[in-house]
Amino acid sequence: MSSISPRNQTEQERLRPGQEKKEEDGGYGWVVVIASFLINMVVDGISYSFGILLEPMKMELQSNTGSISLVGSTLAGMTMLTGPVSAACCNRFGTRKTCILGGLISSVSLLVSSYCNTTISIILSYGLLGGFGLGLMYVPAVVCVSQYFNKQLSLATGISVCGSGAGTFLFAPLVAKLVGLYGWRGCNRLDYILNF
Template identity: 30%
Template sequence: MKLFRGWTVVAAAHGLLALAFGAAYSFGAFFKSIQTQFDAGRFSVGSLFAVTALLYYCVGAIAGPLADRIGLRRVTGAGILLLATGFALASRATSLPQLFVVFGLFVGCGVGLIYVPAVVAVQRWFVRLRSRASGLASAGTGVGTFAAPLFAGWLLEQQSWQIAMQWFALAILLLGLPAVLSIVGQPAQLGLAPDGDPHGAQSGAQARGMELSQALRSGGFWWLFLAILLASVSLFAALVHIAPMAQGLGIDATSSQLLIALIGAGNVLGRPLLGSLGDRLGALRLLTGLSILLALLHLLWWQAHGWAALALFAVLFGAAHGGCIALFPAVAAHWFGTLRLGAILGILYISVGLAAVIGASASGWVFDRTGGYTLAILVSAALALLAAAALGLAARAHRFASSPSGTSK
């Protein structure tokens, strides 16, 4: 039986997300080196990542529509080039403000041009198996989060952080450009239909859905925006600060950086498994349960005082967050359709950029002021619980808007 071309698109999207987010999330491995190099506090260095993340999620708001207009490969190809350029220029930075400009601008724009277009492409190739396909594609983020910090840690044992960033730039180019050439925006471009059905069975599937203006007027949209924001805060707090937190507990640098990789390992397991489970249980129901689980896992993080406990937290936390990230676009595609999904997801993912600012910068600020992360962890747990509540309100608003008596059609 011939393999459905959509699974090749899933594989290409998986690879692009692995490179983009592996590069971005490897920042935690470079954290101490940058802090030492520029004699900076944790708030300042954490803010560098926060600014970068905010930029790539804001750029994502225009990347989806841009890919629809000028072509998916052109946009994701430009993203790969900018990402590699960002690491190459960052390796030459001589001050923290200069690093803010070259790393934040180029890496931020590079990831932003890759993320939303790749995710949207997968949603358009599948309907019945959308959660599974989304989970497999987005698992690339977990693979990158696992592999990139290990690669960075190994490089940092051999040479300076500047040389390590140059190796990152080369790897991004060599692995990213073939993936760009393998991705196709939607099945109609190849005369196919979603899920591999006979052409015509679902030929209008990718043409149905809300316009962006309709989605923005929907109450469910803004509650979903809030839920994504609240659930994502802890991800960035952990990715940026778990390694320096572990080193503060006396854990060596290599083992501390491994904790970032273990979050990625949990992602690798959580995204495809929980994505597939979402097809059976319902994406929204599973998302709500995972948000509550995230809040509970913070208690483990709070009480972890050694490497083993932090490692257990990292794997479970990565799996739960991976499931959330795999299911968010599936919920959006189900509620709003795929007609303008690139623009819709782009706006929704601005919430993740805001979460990065809160998680990365505010956690660093708390440490600089209190000498510990306890307050940041407990606040993050409370926000995850509020995310579950926001999902419930989003579902209620969507049901009302979809009902015959609803005011939004």
């Protein structure tokens, strides 16, 4: 049993394992905001540009619109349903490790999906596994900003979540161009690199 009372402990000693020390506004915190912006851009850019992949997938796999649409729906649903798991991982391991794990999982899922030849395998790889990975990235990208800001938290959070809009805006033409040049498989392989 520790002889240090809670009042005599330093802030670092009161932190749970995996929890990071809260910094003052500015400095390294702005680097975190930029990283969070980029993560939100990639997560929502990939999620919301799936509609561009719909027709090429449908034609190549000779499937119907409903079946292929289930891939994108599964991805979006799984990303959001992963929230509680992602939050628990953030509490246990920290935001950085959780986000890195999500990046690795979603990158691998994008690469694996580019080699799939059936709708069900794409639903499992791109939809379920990819959505799980993106979900592990989404929560820490929003939460990590609050670890570095007090007074300017609203501004910092606002900037970081703008990445979602930027991703939605930028990824649609990028994905359309990549699909035109390399097909949906090549596009997923290049998205794998962007996500990594």
